[in-house]
Amino acid sequence: MPSSVMPTSRNGNDQEPLSAVSAVALRKSYGDKTVLDGIDLRIPSGSVFALLGPNGAGKTTAVKILSTLIRADGGQAQVAGHDVATSPDGVRAAIGVTGQFSAVDGLITGEENMLLMADLHHLPKQEGRRVAAELLERFDLTEAARKPASTYSGGMKRRLDIAMTLVGNPRIIFLDEPTTGLDPRSRHNMWGIIRELVADGVTVFLTTQYLEEADELADRIAVLNDGKIAAEGTAEELKRMIPGGHIRLRFTDPAAYQSAASALREVTRDDEALSLQIPSDGTQRELRSILDWLDSADIEADELTVHTPDLDDVFFALTGGTDAPNKTKENVR
Numbered sequence: 180m181p182s183s184v185m186p187t188s189r190n191g192n193d194q195e196p197l198s199a200v201s202a203v204a205l206r207k208s209y210g211d212k213t214v215l216d217g218i219d220l221r222i223p224s225g226s227v228f229a230l231l232g233p234n235g236a237g238k239t240t241a242v243k244i245l246s247t248l249i250r251a252d253g254g255q256a257q258v259a260g261h262d263v264a265t266s267p268d269g270v271r272a273a274i275g276v277t278g279q280f281s282a283v284d285g286l287i288t289g290e291e292n293m294l295l296m297a298d299l300h301h302l303p304k305q306e307g308r309r310v311a312a313e314l315l316e317r318f319d320l321t322e323a324a325r326k327p328a329s330t331y332s333g334g335m336k337r338r339l340d341i342a343m344t345l346v347g348n349p350r351i352i353f354l355d356e357p358t359t360g361l362d363p364r365s366r367h368n369m370w371g372i373i374r375e376l377v378a379d380g381v382t383v384f385l386t387t388q389y390l391e392e393a394d395e396l397a398d399r400i401a402v403l404n405d406g407k408i409a410a411e412g413t414a415e416e417l418k419r420m421i422p423g424g425h426i427r428l429r430f431t432d433p434a435a436y437q438s439a440a441s442a443l444r445e446v447t448r449d450d451e452a453l454s455l456q457i458p459s460d461g462t463q464r465e466l467r468s469i470l471d472w473l474d475s476a477d478i479e480a481d482e483l484t485v486h487t488p489d490l491d492d493v494f495f496a497l498t499g500g501t502d503a504p505n506k507t508k509e510n511v512r
């Protein structure tokens with residue numbers, strides 16, 4: 180067990196711990212396969228945290244440990260101020276979990292699923308019906324409420340799953356890959372739902388394979404790779420961690436291309452495409468200095484594009500993926 184002191188600080192006057200989730204040196208193995216090799220996490224209350232990682236990285240395992248579904252082999256974790264090992268009931272009372280191990284029962288209707296949850300939370304019958312109706316309405320499921328959940332689309336099932344989770348009014352919600360398999364419209368819909376939860380003060384712990392999703396939603400992102408947190412920070416901080424920003428100039432006139440190529444230093448040439456790449460951090464200041472320099476050298480490119488590293492670049496750089504798509508996300512200015 181580590182000797183580290185857990186950051187379980189509380190803000191002086193109320194019950195809410197400052198850290199919704201904190202973990203130190205969490206470890207988990209299955210047989211001789213180490214899935215989590217000592218991970219540390221600290222998630223402030225009211226924020227969205229995304230745990231990002233390739234298939235099999237251990238994201239679900241982390242969620243299962245933090246939501247007390249399985250026990251860690253080592254390390255410590257506290258959720259909502261409760262230790263997952265010694266006070267699992269306290270953790271369970273404060274959290275909601277949805278995702279790959281969905282609680283939706285397809286054989287009964289959406290409404291019956293909701294009422295079942297209300298019973299599990301010991302809500303009086305009338306209160307249970309009120310809460311169920313309110314949540315079904317909020318998640319646009321009123322019309323489908325009397326139909327068996329097995330007839331719902333993927334997006335509707337996910338919405339029902341979250342609605343069921345909210346019956347217990349959890350302050351921390353674990354969403355394990357909430358949009359995997361959803362079409363773009365349902366995915367955006369789900370993002371809206373997640374933003375609403377956060378606006379209500381709920382802390383969201385999200386796992387995802389989608390970089391765009393983490394970029395859109397998360398205050399902080401941790402990249403899990405090989406059982407370890409390879410990097411942690413805001414999307415912007417992560418993007419700044421890796422090189423790769425550049426400005427690209429394209430020419431149609433080969434003579435203009437040649438003179439620019441010989442005039443510019445630190446430039447990567449693509450003689451076939453008549454394009455030049457200049458390393459740049461993409462800041463306004465640097466862009467201005469490059470434009471000034473081009474003006475003074477009387478070089479006029481036909482097209483100028485700024486490429487800033489995006490989370491895809493970060494992800495592939497950190498997880499050592501070799502199958503990175505050869506994409507360049509460019510913002511044409």
Ligand SMILES: Nc1ncnc2c1ncn2[C@@H]1O[C@H](COP(=O)(O)OP(=O)(O)OP(=O)(O)O)[C@@H](O)[C@H]1O
Binds near residue numbers: 241
């Ligand atoms: N009960 C188990 N017994 C043995 N191995 C397991 C068990 N649960 C998970 N694993 C293994 O642990 C590793 C991590 O699994 P986990 O489900 O946490 O990954 P993940 O990051 O959530 O992946 P995915 O994005 O594919 O869901 C995988 O190699 C998986 O096969």
